[in-house]
């Protein structure tokens with residue numbers, strides 16, 4: 001029998017996180033704005049530490065709760081309800097992914113220098129891969145270079161849409177270390193730890209975007225003869241893509257987990273509205289067109305939740321997870337947009353107003369189909385894996401979550 005019972009220790013932490021989000025985060029969310037953001041967040045963080053919920057994703061050695069992918073899936077679905085919640089527990093993008101990457105690939109010295117303050121919540125970081133002048137869905141085109149200079153390196157290039165870059169203490173930068181065209185493109189890039197006060201690291205601007213900006217914005221950055229020592233190289237030379245995948249796989253799932261929280265909140269708002277308002281002599285929810293919108297959102301949300309839990313279980317049990325995470329990335333990003341869109345429709349003019357968070361969810365949801373790989377690129381990978389499974393096993397079952 002497949003047992004969906006949540007282990008008691010995970011149930012406990014999930015329930016405590018849900019209560020924290022309800023009682024501490026949502027209680028203050030309407031009053032938080034740009035004028036009081038820093039102090040409100042500091043206060044929420046102090047409360048999260050006191051509640052024993054700080055760093056759910058990190059091992060105890062790093063001051064965390066040591067939750068694996070499955071535990072984080074359960075917790076993040078609660079946190080997704082408010083953008084402030086992940087920040088309060090110190091497990092927000094891009095820092096959460098960077099912490100995982102540092103844990104996996106950094107030397108002990110690098111961990112002490114970069115992971116420790118990140119885990120303490122005293123600094124922010126960013127991950128710098130995308131470039132404006134090349135289609136960065138295909139990262140083999142990235143142009144930023146790192147040339148060896150004595151023992152150290154000199155980095156040159158331009159990055160953009162680097163979330164959190166303004167004010168980040170350091171960046172993990174993807175740069176080309178082999179310009180020999182005969183070298184396999186996937187082994188030509190390496191990762192470098194670049195400090196925010198390096199004179200060669202220039203924040204050009206925070207790019208205006210349609211959704212929420214978050215601390216540090218989404219920035220255009222220039223690397224101008226940016227000199228770093230030999231200790232700035234993370235992992236081995238040429239491992240940049242392989243290590244980025246270590247970060248991006250679980251990070252994509254973490255986004256999906258949070259999107260489920262957003263979608264759940266949107267559906268709750270829509271359902272409450274549909275049962276509390278009347279039109280043409282009956283509740284909105286009694287009109288079939290509205291009931292079907294609610295039902296479709298319920299169906300999508302259930303499928304998304306199970307998909308995320310299954311992919312998290314594959315990660316945690318050490319199985320191949322690329323296909324499942326790609327499917328999750330596409331499905332959950334798209335269902336988020338649809339559920340929020342239906343919720344706005346059901347709430348009518350109120351849904352379109354700034355009095356509800358739905359219009360913000362709608363703007364933020366649009367980006368979900370683009371960052372960490374556009375839907376089309378994931379679909380391309382999913383289709384290739386279907387073909388591969390068919391060619392090797394005579395069925396696509398293994399590439400569609402087939403259990404046997």
Ligand SMILES: Cc1cc2nc3c(=O)[nH]c(=O)nc-3n(C[C@H](O)[C@H](O)[C@H](O)COP(=O)(O)OP(=O)(O)OC[C@H]3O[C@@H](n4cnc5c(N)ncnc54)[C@H](O)[C@@H]3O)c2cc1C
Nearest residue numbers: 127128129130135136137161162163367371372373374376
């Ligand atoms: C809010 C936000 C935050 C971000 N944060 C970061 C960050 O912190 N660090 C970072 O490095 N990057 C970040 N990004 C960048 C993001 O990861 C890239 O935008 C994404 O990888 C796509 O690259 P691109 O924008 O260059 O699009 P392009 O590669 O130019 O692609 C444009 C479009 O072409 C289509 N397309 C591309 N390839 C294919 C294909 N094979 N088949 C079919 N269609 C295709 C898709 O529709 C795609 O949307 C962020 C982006 C956003 C929107």
